[in-house]
Amino acid sequence: MSAVRSSPLHSAHEALKPMWITLNHMPIPLQFVPHEDVARQKLGLADVSFLSRFGVKGPGAGDWLRSQGVTPPAEINHWDAIEENGLVARLASTEFLVEDGLEGVTAARLAAALGRGLPGVTPVFRQDASIAITGSEINSLLVQTCNVNFNSFPMNERRLVMTSMTGISVLVIRKLSDGVPLYRIWCDGTFGACLWKTLLQVSQELGGAAIGINSLYPDLAKLKALSLR
């Protein structure tokens, strides 16, 4: 039996009364309102805190990741894709973040392999709030909430940006999903609800909305199957 986890944003979602689904033992909004794809393409905020994460740091962390079949980026503040739409990011010269995609199991495999750590390789407990922002109007949201011009570097550089958003320290990456810009944001879980509420308020002023993960992963049958995993 596994414990049920709560998203750091759970309390913020409850007031919106979404339909829920449990993934990776975490209840997460499946859908807030019908026809959310319109918001996804314009300006949508989704809680993806349920995605499995694994952090590791130490002088031997990079070599250890490579020994486990995960090749981290060579440069600090960059990320690379791994299997099943996951990613591995280099947060510092000797610190890394691995996050799985919807069906990935790499983070759990690495956590099991490392256990409580090895000399020079220390696991980092990650309980981030993780938000996905999608849509063509993202820039209008970012200019009000963040000081970094993400359009100043090409998307294919796979750069990871550490900055502050609404005064909260965040990690940000951007990519394309089905041709729609998608920004991924991580922050300390205890600041998550505050960040979410502020971003959602500004998004709503711009015609955006909260969206459930069914908008990001339209295959409902697959989601339901994963909820039983």
Add this chain to the structure above:
Amino acid sequence: MKLMNCPINGPRPLQEFFYWGECRDMPNPDTCTDGEWVDYVFHRNGAPGVKKEWWYHMASGVWFIAVRDTQADEVKETYLYGAGPHHE
């Protein structure tokens, strides 16, 4: 908006940084005189001029040195501790 250049993350607004004070070399407490130790612990140089200071980029946790003209409030250079300023 005031910008400062983080040696790792590049130019960022000043709100992302925290000032920690002047970077001062600590005398060896085993060999220095009491006067030198008192000077290090209690005395600060408030005269404006070009100073080396500790700064911290809060979003990424990077400590670094800024060479700042405190009279003109102009940051001349930033670098990681141990990397050394280019003009030295």
